[in-house]
Amino acid sequence: MTEDQHEALVAVEPGWFPNGGYFACGEGWFELLLGLLQSLKAAGASAENMKVVQVKEKFGTLRFYVSLETEDDALRDRLYGIIAKAEAASESICEDCGGGPTERKGTKPRSWIRVLCAECRAAEAKALGIAP
Numbered sequence: 015m016t017e018d019q020h021e022a023l024v025a026v027e028p029g030w031f032p033n034g035g036y037f038a039c040g041e042g043w044f045e046l047l048l049g050l051l052q053s054l055k056a057a058g059a060s061a062e063n064m065k066v067v068q069v070k071e072k073f074g075t076l077r078f079y080v081s082l083e084t085e086d087d088a089l090r091d092r093l094y095g096i097i098a099k100a101e102a103a104s105e106s107i108c109e110d111c112g113g114g115p116t117e118r119k120g121t122k123p124r125s126w127i128r129v130l131c132a133e134c135r136a137a138e139a140k141a142l143g144i145a146p
């Protein structure tokens with residue numbers, strides 16, 4: 015994430031990020047994350063009942079971990095549902111540019127699985143010194 019993107023994400027609800035927030039994923043997922051945070055807020059997540067614990071990419075998919083403090087099971091289900099939907103959506107959004115269509119795989123011979131569009135895959139292969 016760029017500095018501006020980072021600020022925009024944290025600004026949705028600074029109380030969710032007591033340590034300033036860290037988004038360990040590419041800039042292509044900015045819109046996805048912004049929409050996710052806004053949806054959580056609209057659905058009833060607040061600085062009092064939720065903290066964002068970790069946001070990262072793993073196996074080409076967004077992982078978004080929160081700690082919830084609520085006795086309201088309906089709220090809990092609603093928030094986890096929103097998160098699951100965003101994590102699933104990340105599988106078809108290029109992590110570098112936000113475009114598509116995408117493929118989730120490793121750029122050979124590197125084994126790290128990432129979700130990228132064809133152009134970003136070629137750029138990654140070039141950066142890794144691998145012929146496309």
Ligand SMILES: [Zn+2]
Nearest residue numbers: 108111131134
């Ligand atoms: Zn791309």
